[in-house]
Amino acid sequence: MTLRSVLLGSALAAVAIPALADEVNVYTTRQAFLIEPVVEAFTEATGITVNLSYIESGLVERLTAEGERSPADLVLTVDIANLQQIVDADVLQPIDNDVLKAAVPEHLRSPDDLWYALTTRARVVYAHKDRVAEGEVTTYEDLADEKWRGRICTRPGVHNYNLALLAAVIAHHGEEAARDWAEGLKANLARKPEGNDRQQVRAVWAGECDIALANTYYMGAMLADDEQRAWAESARIVFPTFEDGGTHLNVSGVAMTKAAPNHDAAIQFLEYMVSPEAQAIYAELNHEYPVLEGAARSELVASWGEPAFDTHDLTEIARNRAAALRIMEEVDFDG
The missing domain is CATH 3.40.190.10 (Periplasmic binding protein-like II)
Structure with a gap:
């Protein structure tokens, strides 16, 4: 049995929260194969479909043009500069969530709750x-x-x-x-x-x-x-x-749009993304560092020791x- 299958099995067993909606829409600058295994585990556990829209360029412009009509619930992107550009475009709403704040260290999230890191590099x-x-x-x-x-x-x-x-x-x-x-x-x-x-x-x-x-x-x-x-x-x-x-350090991070038509399901997905199971899957796939303290790292990343x-x-x-x-x-x- 592969590490990925073990992690997926653990993730499915760990999530028992009933679904609050049928879908979550995510705009992402990360190619789908980098996050699909996490998405699949979440969907199997909750019944909530996660629709990934890969946007290679023009993300901020698209969110600005769509405004409160945007179908996107969440935005997933890499690099702190990209996250800040989305913040400056005034298309986000804060996420004041105890689960996220307990999982993500203070220096890896926005002080006004507008974005949270999911992994670091x-x-x-x-x-x-x-x-x-x-x-x-x-x-x-x-x-x-x-x-x-x-x-x-x-x-x-x-x-x-x-x-x-x-x-x-x-x-x-x-x-x-x-x-x-x-x-x-x-x-x-x-x-x-x-x-x-x-x-x-x-x-x-x-x-x-x-x-x-x-x-x-x-x-x-x-x-x-x-x-x-x-x-x-x-x-x-x-x-x-x-x-x-x-x-x-730089980050891959997530934020919630002002529109967020599936707000409650999006919150479920976010809470899952910072769970030990999801963090381990994500880290294994991408060889990035999980933000959750104690979450499993890939074998390669673990071999590098404990950098300061x-x-x-x-x-x-x-x-x-x-x-x-x-x-x-x-x-x-x-x-």
Whole structure:
């Protein structure tokens, strides 16, 4: 029996709440296969159908245009910047729910109850196993040191993942220091920023650079791919920290629309999503970190030990996005 089937069985046994409605409508920027096993377990347990609408782009514009006529109950997306953009569009209602608040740590949810994280991922360093010594990478601040000149690869600086990291640098050290850091990081690049996170790890494998910035869950995705497995196996994950904090986290999160035509069923689904069973299924599928303390992690993620994660307010980090984008453009990071 596979771990997934065990988790699905546990999830079905654990949910005995009667259905309050027949369906929940979810707009998501996450591809359906990443969350379908959780959805299937919830539906089998409650009889409530979850309709997933994958929206690759234009999510905020769609929600704004639909307004209170929107069929969407919930919005599921990745990256704190995306969540904040939805908040700023004024299309959400708060979710004041004791189950969610007990499950999701305070720094991983909106202070005004407008969004809750469901999983987290860290922005870390993939270091070549032979060309980078153990302990050679320690802090994010250290990545701007000239000892890394010509040794770093990253995707474009204006991508949300890197903007979130720079926004966190601003939160820890202020805009002036963040600008110096961005300039130092740019000076240490082995090549022009291009491609996605997996392509950065491929560049480490190919000898184009010694370390790369990428999200943790890509390790699991690459190890599961016949072509990309060698890229992943050439590198080890290192969890740098801020000098005055921990390893930078970003989130996948959920929010409820003002319209929410199936409000009560949506609340049931949300409560299920932070249950130990659902958190374990979600984490196993995506190799992300569950937000619920004590929830099972995938075997791969568990093998990385217990990193010291940053607890800085994600809402503040999201509000620094505009400043981070301005800095990236001023230093011509992608030029």
